[in-house]
Amino acid sequence: MNHERSRELYDRALSVMPGGVNSSVRATQPYPFFVESGDGAHVIDADGNRYIDYVMGYGPLLYGHDLPEPVQAAIQSHASDGPMYGAPTQVEVELAEFVARHVPSVDMIRFVNSGTEATVSAVRLARAYTGRDKIVVMQGGYHGAQESTLVEGDATDPSPSTPGIPDEFAKHTLPVPFNDAEAIRTLFEEHNEEIAAVLVEPILGNKGIVTPVDGYHDTLRELCDDYGSLLIFDEVITGFRVGGLQCAQGKFGVTPDLTTFGKIIGGGFPVGAIGGRADIIEHFTPAGNVFQSGTFSGHPVTMAAGLATLEYAAEHDVYDHINGLADQLRSGLTDILEDRAPEYTVVGTDSMFKTIFTRNGATERGEKCGAGCRQDPNCPNFESCPKTGADVANAETDRWERLFWQEMKDRGVFLTANQFESQFVSYAHTEEDIERTLEAYAEAL
Numbered sequence: 435m436n437h438e439r440s441r442e443l444y445d446r447a448l449s450v451m452p453g454g455v456n457s458s459v460r461a462t463q464p465y466p467f468f469v470e471s472g473d474g475a476h477v478i479d480a481d482g483n484r485y486i487d488y489v490m491g492y493g494p495l496l497y498g499h500d501l502p503e504p505v506q507a508a509i510q511s512h513a514s515d516g517p518m519y520g521a522p523t524q525v526e527v528e529l530a531e532f533v534a535r536h537v538p539s540v541d542m543i544r545f546v547n548s549g550t551e552a553t554v555s556a557v558r559l560a561r562a563y564t565g566r567d568k569i570v571v572m573q574g575g576y577h578g579a580q581e582s583t584l585v586e587g588d589a590t591d592p593s594p595s596t597p598g599i600p601d602e603f604a605k606h607t608l609p610v611p612f613n614d615a616e617a618i619r620t621l622f623e624e625h626n627e628e629i630a631a632v633l634v635e636p637i638l639g640n641k642g643i644v645t646p647v648d649g650y651h652d653t654l655r656e657l658c659d660d661y662g663s664l665l666i667f668d669e670v671i672t673g674f675r676v677g678g679l680q681c682a683q684g685k686f687g688v689t690p691d692l693t694t695f696g697k698i699i700g701g702g703f704p705v706g707a708i709g710g711r712a713d714i715i716e717h718f719t720p721a722g723n724v725f726q727s728g729t730f731s732g733h734p735v736t737m738a739a740g741l742a743t744l745e746y747a748a749e750h751d752v753y754d755h756i757n758g759l760a761d762q763l764r765s766g767l768t769d770i771l772e773d774r775a776p777e778y779t780v781v782g783t784d785s786m787f788k789t790i791f792t793r794n795g796a797t798e799r800g801e802k803c804g805a806g807c808r809q810d811p812n813c814p815n816f817e818s819c820p821k822t823g824a825d826v827a828n829a830e831t832d833r834w835e836r837l838f839w840q841e842m843k844d845r846g847v848f849l850t851a852n853q854f855e856s857q858f859v860s861y862a863h864t865e866e867d868i869e870r871t872l873e874a875y876a877e878a879l
């Protein structure tokens with residue numbers, strides 16, 4: 435593949451943008467390809483190379499790159515009416531009503547401009563509502579580029595995970611292992627009335643796609659109820675992807691107090707949102723006194739794109755189609771791994787998937803799985819599959835990032851460059867795409 439133009443563009447970008455990119459994950463080695471356009475489930479780079487795309491903008495693109503006609507029309511009509519006004523519009527009311535109708539936890543919603551902004555505002559709201567400071571997060575969870583959650587270590591010794599965050603901030607954040615009911619029970623016993631909220635991705639989507647073990651979210655719900663803390667589901671990735679229009683909370687049957695959204699809810703445009711119980715959400719200004727505001731919040735083009743995206747999904751077999759294709763992909767990958775790399779694991783659910791370059795304990799014990807349990811509790815090898823963020827920590831990340839990702843790119847398949855970030859099947863993917871992808875995985879492995 436020729437990458438001359440991408441190389442030139444990257445050279446220029448390095449002079450004017452730190453690392454040559456505007457989001458660190460895009461700085462792939464040795465240099466990123468620059469995208470010229472999208473076409474169905476494919477992207478075409480500046481040198482004319484075509485890739486089957488499973489990055490899908492890191493999650494927002496439910497339909498791939500060719501939007502269904504009504505979505506396209508809604509975007510164009512709102513854009514041509516004038517980009518934005520600084521005054522309310524009908525379309526934001528309609529999107530709010532749609533979300534409140536479908537998502538169990540949402541009575542009211544505040545739209546913002548990114549997933550990060552949503553989790554920042556949700557944390558502020560939870561602290562104000564409860565009058566407490568501490569936030570519990572999961573090790574391996576991700577909630578955007580915000581001070582309260584860029585924290586590592588454990589609850590006894592939390593520390594900032596990046597320079598620029600005061601140690602004092604990190605002290606208010608308590609990381610616990612995901613799926614460990616005992617650990618969080620003990621934490622609540624120790625800190626009880628200090629804990630404002632538990633902030634959790636219902637499925638860890640940035641650390642190898644770790645799904646909850648049976649009953650884990652019910653335990654979180656009970657603990658939050660018992661101790662007067664709020665349960666916040668960060669559905670920035672899972673929202674309107676896992677569990678269809680009811681989101682992951684519908685799939686798992688647990689209703690949080692607050693939910694943060696991003697990605698799909700804006701139909702491919704910058705978005706975030708905080709939804710939840712009316713008596714909590716109404717603490718946001720101007721209904722209440724918890725400051726929350728934004729020039730671009732509820733942007734009419736974004737709202738129109740989000741609404742048309744969700745309405746289209748409500749009226750078509752979108753989720754059946756993409757989940758079916760993803761099942762095909764996961765089961766094909768399971769067969770390939772069984773044959774070529776039994777020490778690796780296929781993870782994912784609904785339209786999320788990834789191959790993780792470890793099988794945790796099983797690898798150490800020299801066991802061969804091959805059952806393809808995909809974290810199914812009924813699988814005989816369930817115990818050896820990744821269940822916490824820490825379980826995937828010994829994955830061969832270098833092999834993924836420096837070798838495998840490149841091999842796949844050279845075969846025309848665009849995956850997320852980080853070993854732990856989820857990949858996504860879209861409505862635009864076809865059976866032929868899946869077959870070609872499986873061939874590429876088999877060869878590259």
Ligand code: PLP
Nearest residue numbers: 548549550576577578670671696
């Ligand atoms: N929460 C989760 C679960 C995410 O995966 C992300 C981003 O990928 C965010 C929050 C932050 O969203 P954004 O990048 O839109 O700020």
